[in-house]
Amino acid sequence: MMRASNEPPQSRVEPHANLIEGTAVSASLLCLVHCLALPLLLLLLPGIVGLFAQSAAFHYGALALIAPTALAAFSLGYRRHRAVLPVLLGLTGIVCLVIALLPGTGERIELWCTVAGSLILVAGHGMNWRLRSHAR
Secondary structure, eight states: OOOOTTSOOGGGSOHHHHHHHHHHHHHHHHHHHHHHHHHHHHHHOHHHHHHHHTOHHHHHHHHHHHHHHHHHHHHHHHHHHOOSHHHHHHHHHHHHHHHHTSTTOOHHHHHHHHHHHHHHHHHHHHHHHHHHHHOO
């Protein structure tokens, strides 16, 4: 079976880069699902969900997972494809998530910054993954 001429050989795509990118995009998607599903979960399970989902520790823990994996994924991608846009999207997404956790940030701003940051990160990871897999 022949592969299309524009696809890179499998040996050229770094397996550890796929793992890092997959972890980073999964963490970003988890953050997005958490933020979008939270209002529904709070209606369905107010006692249990309120203890975990609203805690500051969850948000700091999520950022502690998201930021380093995203930075590693975008760094590996940039070294391979040299495109700046995915890196800028990634940094913008991380900055949005950090802003959401700043003291004094209102609930609305926190929600909007978290959702926007997660969506921007997911877009950046998608672009990074695609460019990295097609780089020669």
